Amino acid sequence: MTLTRQDCLALDAADPLAPLRAQFQLPEGVNYLDGNSLGVLPRSTGQRVAEVIQQEWGEGLIRSWNSAGWITLPQRVGDKVGRLVGAQPGELVVADSTSINLYKVLSAALSIARVNHPERKVILSERSNFPTDLYIAQSLAAQHGMTLKLTTAEQLAQDLSQDVAVLMLTHVNYRSGRMFDMASVTAQAHAVGTLTVWDLAHSAGAVPVDLNGAQADFAIGCGYKYLNGGPGAPAFVWAHARHADRFWQPLSGWMGHAHPFTFDTQYAPAAGISRYLCGTPAVLAMSALECGVDTLLAAEPLGGMAALRAKSLQLTDLFIAQVRERCAGHALPVATPPAHSERGSQVSLACPEHGYAVMQALIARGVIGDFRAGDGTAAEPDLLRFGFTPLYVRFVDVYDAVTALATVLDSGEWREARFNQKAAVT
Amino acid sequence: MTLTRQDCLALDAADPLAPLRAQFQLPEGVNYLDGNSLGVLPRSTGQRVAEVIQQEWGEGLIRSWNSAGWITLPQRVGDKVGRLVGAQPGELVVADSTSINLYKVLSAALSIARVNHPERKVILSERSNFPTDLYIAQSLAAQHGMTLKLTTAEQLAQDLSQDVAVLMLTHVNYRSGRMFDMASVTAQAHAVGTLTVWDLAHSAGAVPVDLNGAQADFAIGCGYKYLNGGPGAPAFVWAHARHADRFWQPLSGWMGHAHPFTFDTQYAPAAGISRYLCGTPAVLAMSALECGVDTLLAAEPLGGMAALRAKSLQLTDLFIAQVRERCAGHALPVATPPAHSERGSQVSLACPEHGYAVMQALIARGVIGDFRAGDGTAAEPDLLRFGFTPLYVRFVDVYDAVTALATVLDSGEWREARFNQKAAVT
Numbered sequence: 146m147t148l149t150r151q152d153c154l155a156l157d158a159a160d161p162l163a164p165l166r167a168q169f170q171l172p173e174g175v176n177y178l179d180g181n182s183l184g185v186l187p188r189s190t191g192q193r194v195a196e197v198i199q200q201e202w203g204e205g206l207i208r209s210w211n212s213a214g215w216i217t218l219p220q221r222v223g224d225k226v227g228r229l230v231g232a233q234p235g236e237l238v239v240a241d242s243t244s245i246n247l248y249k250v251l252s253a254a255l256s257i258a259r260v261n262h263p264e265r266k267v268i269l270s271e272r273s274n275f276p277t278d279l280y281i282a283q284s285l286a287a288q289h290g291m292t293l294k295l296t297t298a299e300q301l302a303q304d305l306s307q308d309v310a311v312l313m314l315t316h317v318n319y320r321s322g323r324m325f326d327m328a329s330v331t332a333q334a335h336a337v338g339t340l341t342v343w344d345l346a347h348s349a350g351a352v353p354v355d356l357n358g359a360q361a362d363f364a365i366g367c368g369y370k371y372l373n374g375g376p377g378a379p380a381f382v383w384a385h386a387r388h389a390d391r392f393w394q395p396l397s398g399w400m401g402h403a404h405p406f407t408f409d410t411q412y413a414p415a416a417g418i419s420r421y422l423c424g425t426p427a428v429l430a431m432s433a434l435e436c437g438v439d440t441l442l443a444a445e446p447l448g449g450m451a452a453l454r455a456k457s458l459q460l461t462d463l464f465i466a467q468v469r470e471r472c473a474g475h476a477l478p479v480a481t482p483p484a485h486s487e488r489g490s491q492v493s494l495a496c497p498e499h500g501y502a503v504m505q506a507l508i509a510r511g512v513i514g515d516f517r518a519g520d521g522t523a524a525e526p527d528l529l530r531f532g533f534t535p536l537y538v539r540f541v542d543v544y545d546a547v548t549a550l551a552t553v554l555d556s557g558e559w560r561e562a563r564f565n566q567k568a569a570v571t
Numbered sequence: 572m573t574l575t576r577q578d579c580l581a582l583d584a585a586d587p588l589a590p591l592r593a594q595f596q597l598p599e600g601v602n603y604l605d606g607n608s609l610g611v612l613p614r615s616t617g618q619r620v621a622e623v624i625q626q627e628w629g630e631g632l633i634r635s636w637n638s639a640g641w642i643t644l645p646q647r648v649g650d651k652v653g654r655l656v657g658a659q660p661g662e663l664v665v666a667d668s669t670s671i672n673l674y675k676v677l678s679a680a681l682s683i684a685r686v687n688h689p690e691r692k693v694i695l696s697e698r699s700n701f702p703t704d705l706y707i708a709q710s711l712a713a714q715h716g717m718t719l720k721l722t723t724a725e726q727l728a729q730d731l732s733q734d735v736a737v738l739m740l741t742h743v744n745y746r747s748g749r750m751f752d753m754a755s756v757t758a759q760a761h762a763v764g765t766l767t768v769w770d771l772a773h774s775a776g777a778v779p780v781d782l783n784g785a786q787a788d789f790a791i792g793c794g795y796k797y798l799n800g801g802p803g804a805p806a807f808v809w810a811h812a813r814h815a816d817r818f819w820q821p822l823s824g825w826m827g828h829a830h831p832f833t834f835d836t837q838y839a840p841a842a843g844i845s846r847y848l849c850g851t852p853a854v855l856a857m858s859a860l861e862c863g864v865d866t867l868l869a870a871e872p873l874g875g876m877a878a879l880r881a882k883s884l885q886l887t888d889l890f891i892a893q894v895r896e897r898c899a900g901h902a903l904p905v906a907t908p909p910a911h912s913e914r915g916s917q918v919s920l921a922c923p924e925h926g927y928a929v930m931q932a933l934i935a936r937g938v939i940g941d942f943r944a945g946d947g948t949a950a951e952p953d954l955l956r957f958g959f960t961p962l963y964v965r966f967v968d969v970y971d972a973v974t975a976l977a978t979v980l981d982s983g984e985w986r987e988a989r990f991n992q993k994a995a996v997t
Contacts, residue, residue, distance in 0.1 A: 172630045179633045186629035194624060194855070195617060202801055203612035204598045207605045207939060215802055242850025244824030245671060272836060277825035277850065280838035284823040288714070295836065369851070375628055376641055376854035397710040398670030399703035408944070410698060410721065412706035424668025424703065425795070428802035429620070430856045513633060518834070 147470065148463070150548075153540040162447055162456050166537040168440045169373075176512045176542050176549075181319075181347055181491045181532030184373030190436040197432045218431045219400070219422055225438045226372070226381050229450060230345060230364070231355030237383040238418050239431055240400075243346055243367045244277045246382040249394040249421050250363035251282060251313060253384065254340045255289050256392040258310035262338055265310035266291045269339075271298065273525060275319045278344055282313055297524070298323060302333060309339045316354070317347035317489030320517055320528055322481040324352065324489045328359040335360065346370060349381070350441045351457070351490040351534070353450040356383055363388065371490070371534055373437030379430050382421045389417045398423030440536060456535035457490045460543055464492050464531065467547040475554045480528055490535070493517075493528040500527040505562035506553040512546045573896065574889070576974075579966040588873055588882050592963040594866045595799075602938045602968050602975075607745075607773055607917045607958030610799030616862040623858045644857045645826070645848055651864045652798070652807050655876060656771060656790065657781030663809040664844050665857055666826075669772055669793045670703045672808040675820040675847050676789035677708060677739060679810065680766045681715050682818040684736035688764055691736035692717045695765075697724060699951060701745045704770055708739055723950070724749060728759060735765045742780070743773035743915030746943050746954055748907040750778065750915045754785040761786065772796060775807070776867045777883070777916040777960070779876040782809055789814065797916070797960060799863030805856050808847045815843045824849030866962060882961035883916045886969055890918050890957065893973040901980045906954055916961070919943075919954040926953040931988035932979040938972045 157163055170186045171177065177185060201213040210216050223238040230237070240246065251268070258265055268282050272295040279293065286293045296304040298318075305312060312334045317324045331341045343364040348354050350371030356364050362385050368378030393414040399405045400422035403413045414420035444453055465479055480493040496503055504516040507529075514532070519525040531546065553559050583589055596612045597603065603611060627639040636642045649664040656663070666672065677694070684691055694708050698721040705719065712719045722730040724744075731738060738760045743750045757767045769790040774780050776797030782790055788811050794804030819840040825831045826848035829839045840846035870879055891905055906919040922929055930942040933955075940958070945951040957972065979985050 170625075170629050172632070175632070177632060183628075183633045185632065186624065191621060191624050191629075194620060198612065198617050198620060198801070198859075199596075202609075203596050203617075206598065206601070206603060206611065207609045207941065208934075209802070241667065241671065242824065242853075244826075244850040245667065245822060248822055275825075276828070276831075276834050276836060279836050280823040280825060280828065283838050284819075284821045288821065375624070376635070377851045377856075379853070380850070393710075395710045395714065396671060396674055397706040398668065399701075399706060400670075402702070402706065405702075408702050410702060410705050412709050424670040424806070425803045427668075427805070427853060427856050429859055430803075430853050433624075433855055508634075515633065 148467070148544070150541060150544050153544040156540040160456065160540070162444065162452060162535060163539070165440070165444055165447070166539070168443060169537050171537065174511045176546055178512065178514045178531040178533065178538065178546060180534035181351070181370055181530070182515055183376060184370055184437060184534070185537060187373055187436045187440045189439065190375065190433050193436050194429060194433050197429060215426060215428045218426045218428060220419065222431055222435045222438060223381060225435065225442060226349065227383070229354070229441055230349050230366070230383070231357050232383050233357065236386065236389070236418055237381055238422055239368065239379050239381045239434060240422050241380060243344070243365055243380040244281055245396065246365040246380050246421070247278055247281045247342070247344065248285065249396055250342055250365055250382060250384065251285050251311065253388065253392050253394050254311045254342050254363055255285060255291070257388065258340055262310060265308055267309045268293045268311050268313060269304055269309045270295055270313045271315070271318070272296065273318060273320055274315050275344070275346065278313065278315060298325070301330070305333055305337060305339065307337050309337065311340045311342060313342040315344040315346060317352065319347055320493060320525070322489045322491040322493050324487050326486065327354065327361060331359050331361050347489055347491070353454050357385070361385060368434045368437070372434065373440055374434030375430070375437065378434045378437065379427055382418070384418055384421065393420055396423040400424060400426065444536070453535045457533055458485050458488070460533040460535060460538055460540065461488060461490065461492050463540060464533065464543045464547065467544065468494065468550065471547050471551045472554060480526065491530060491532040493530045495526040496529045497526055499559055500529055502559040502562040503553055504529055506559040507549055509562065510549045510553065512549045574893070574970070576967065576970050579970040582966040586882065586966070588870065588878060588961060589965070591866070591870055591873070592965070594869060595963050597963065600937045602972055604938065604940045604957040604959065604964065604972060606960035607777070607796055607956070608941055609802060610796055610863060610960070611963060613799055613862045613866045615865065616801065616859050619862050620855060620859050623855060641852060641854045644852045644854060646845070648857055648861045648864060649807060651861065651868060652775065653809070655780070655867055656775050656792070656809070657783050658809050659783065662812065662815070662844055663807055664848055665794065665805050665807045665860060666848050667806060669770070669791055669806040670707055671822065672791040672806050672847070673704055673707045673768070673770065674711065675822055676768055676791055676808060676810065677711050677737065679814065679818050679820050680737045680768050680789055681711060681717070683814065684766055688736060691734055693735045694719045694737050694739060695730055695735045696721055696739045697741070697744070698722065699744060699746055700741050701770070701772065704739065704741060724751070727756070731759055731763060731765065733763050735763065737766045737768060739768040741770040741772060743778065745773055746919060746951070748915040748917040748919050750913050752912065753780065753787060757785050757787050773915055773917070779880050783811070787811060794860045794863070798860065799866055800860030801856070801863065804860045804863065805853055808844070810844055810847065819846055822849040826850060826852065870962070879961045883959055884911050884914070886959040886961060886964055886966065887914060887916065887918050889966060889969045890959065890973065893970065894920065894976065897973050897977045898980060906952065917956060917958040919956045921952040922955045923952055925985055926955055928985040928988040929979055930955055932985040933975055935988065936975045936979065938975045
């Protein structure tokens with residue numbers, strides 16, 4: 146079943162989701178496979194942000210906190226994100242950064258665990274979890290006299306014992322693209338009395354998520370990857386209704402107060418998820434994020450996240466098959482699980498040698514993925530990472546990316562790629 | 572020395588700072604005296620943010636973290652803010668919200684105090700401090716087994732005893748506009764071994780601040796008031812060099828790591844103030860903030876903060892004199908200190924009756940100040956609050972505002988003002 150480029154163009158022509166791509170402003174000559182790091186620019190964002198700046202801020206000034214609804218932006222945009230991750234209206238708010246929201250929910254989870262199981266002293270997470278999650282957990286573990294224990298996906302079931310207070314996982318691993326079964330892992334955790342905190346950074350807008358269906362306890366996620374909210378966009382935070390009114394979190398700023406505008410001297414948390422707000426809403430950034438989230442909601446009449454997921458799997462299946470076929474002479478083991486149920490919306494290729502240079506050569510050809518260095522072990526090899534966001538990536542883009550990859554490897558042009566290691570934000 | 576409107580126009584014509592007003596896009600028919608709550612829109616902001624959205628994000632995509640310098644925005648904009656508050660380059664960063672930055676520095680200060688004076692169990696602050704500061708302090712006091720003690724400006728010297736671990740004050744009070752002498756209060760605190768945390772929300776860009784000169788320990792501040800950064804703009808954080816490398820703060824996100832892009836599993840704080848960063852920088856919001864800060868730096872060739880301060884005092888002196896003269900038949904005691912050394916850049920008038928309606932009637936006339944309810948005591952009366960930002964407020968604006976206030980009071984038209992209490996963000 147060797148596919149040609151023409152076949153891929155035909156797949157695009159028949160794709161019912163293809164019109165969604167017109168929502169974005171994509172640069173000429175770029176094949177962008179890095180939406181798992183920074184989503185692309187929606188066409189609506191520029192005009193909307195200009196309107197917020199010129200009319201709402203410039204003309205409305207302080208009055209716009211009410212007249213333009215600035216003060217309810219965290220809830221309004223939060224409800225939209227909630228539709229993508231199985232949260233009910235009023236259960237999720239947009240605020241702060243992913244790291245800070247993790248601090249809030251992990252603090253809350255540890256407080257609950259301390260009441261329910263005061264003897265438990267372990268936060269369990271995955272060794273290859275995104276570092277900022279581990280750093281925040283280390284800080285809270287130190288504060289609470291606990292230990293952060295790191296495990297692997299394979300060892301997880303075994304390590305999920307009755308000494309674990311909280312299990313903190315990123316649903317889709319940022320390196321490998323491996324996805325946990327949220328409902329099943331949550332059930333295993335609950336069976337031993339452990340609370341779950343899920344980081345949806347690589348899930349929200351990428352794969353179907355059903356937080357309530359999975360009976361998850363807490364979740365957070367990122368606004369600037371698959372949600373297309375722009376660089377450093379605000380993040381989001383969710384707590385299951387059974388927890389939302391318990392235990393205020395420690396970042397007790399005025400926007401999480403029950404009555405922020407009575408200017409009481411004593412903190413009293415707002416009902417529900419609004420107590421997870423802290424400072425004044427970032428109006429410009431949240432307005433941009435809303436445009437990004439709207440690009441996903443535009444898929445609802447076309448089947449929503451289920452339809453996007455089906456296309457995402459077709460794209461990643463195609464990429465894996467094409468790499469195996471057309472880069473067969475090169476050692477590029479697929480680090481992302483073959484099973485659909487274990488795969489997010491990206492594919493990572495192990496590239497034991499010269500991976501950084503290979504990616505630089507690809508970028509020079511206009512194919513933008515990214516490189517993630519490993520730790521030198523077989524468990525964590527150097528990776529070439531490619532994100533497939535079905536809102537705007539086409540089948541022909543997959544084909545062309547593999548053409549470029551095969552050319553870079555066959556020709557050895559990666560040897561010419563500049564070796565100036567640079568920062569990159571996951 | 573009764574001044575006429577013509578006299579005020581003459582003062583404006585002779586004002587060497589008058590050209591700075593052209594930096595802003597001010598709505599027609601609005602006399603804006605609320606820049607202490609939300610600064611106005613710089614003319615440069617719309618174009619700069621559009622450029623960041625269209626070119627840096629839309630075209631540059633992930634590459635802009637390096638090529639557009641996104642990754643160093645917290646430091647670059649931070650250095651600019653530093654010039655306004657007496658911080659050296661590299662000592663101040665822009666990040667997160669004021670509330671969250673307070674959590675960071677107060678945590679650090681309490682950690683230092685625990686080492687130096689483990690027996691001290693009191694955080695001292697002002698009863699009329701802005702509530703979010705008190706809420707954050709309550710949270711940390713609970714965590715550290717300490718007490719938040721509230722005092723008044725008058726009682727401060729007496730309450731600043733050897734049981735106080737940290738003194739946390741807002742430099743210019745948001746209600747009264749009263750300003751502390753930072754150097755003197757800091758010296759008093761240090762004399763009893765107490766660390767100081769200063770909230771510069773109503774100071775940065777409003778009055779000269781010299782953090783290093785005052786030997787202050789920690790400071791934070793707001794981006795959306797006198798810095799004109801836009802609604803919910805990022806805030807800033809500073810630590811004196813003698814503290815910056817001690818005690819990492821608990822919001823240990825990856826941007827505060829010594830090497831964020833090596834993706835280590837173990838947190839290691841960056842050197843200096845960068846360890847007070849947490850999540851990914853909010854690029855759109857920080858770019859808007861930079862435009863706002865630049866409007867203040869534009870005053871440097873004209874005398875900088877000292878010149879702005881001189882004009883600010885002229886404006887507030889004029890307002891107070893005009894109110895006393897032209898509203899003499901109404902009870903409007905000035906709640907802001909008469910002494911220049913104790914006055915910020917705002918004037919608050921106690922308005923024991925119908926203050927909310929009076930402000931609504933003023934706003935209906937295009938004079939935008941705001942109303943802050945008191946607690947019913949003589950110490951905290953209902954206030955009409957007027958901010959005078961010398962970058963764009965003219966002497967004739969002061970005159971016209973008092974004309975409107977006198978008219979509203981004399982005519983009783985405030986009785987018609989709608990009584991729908993609404994939110995307002997300080």
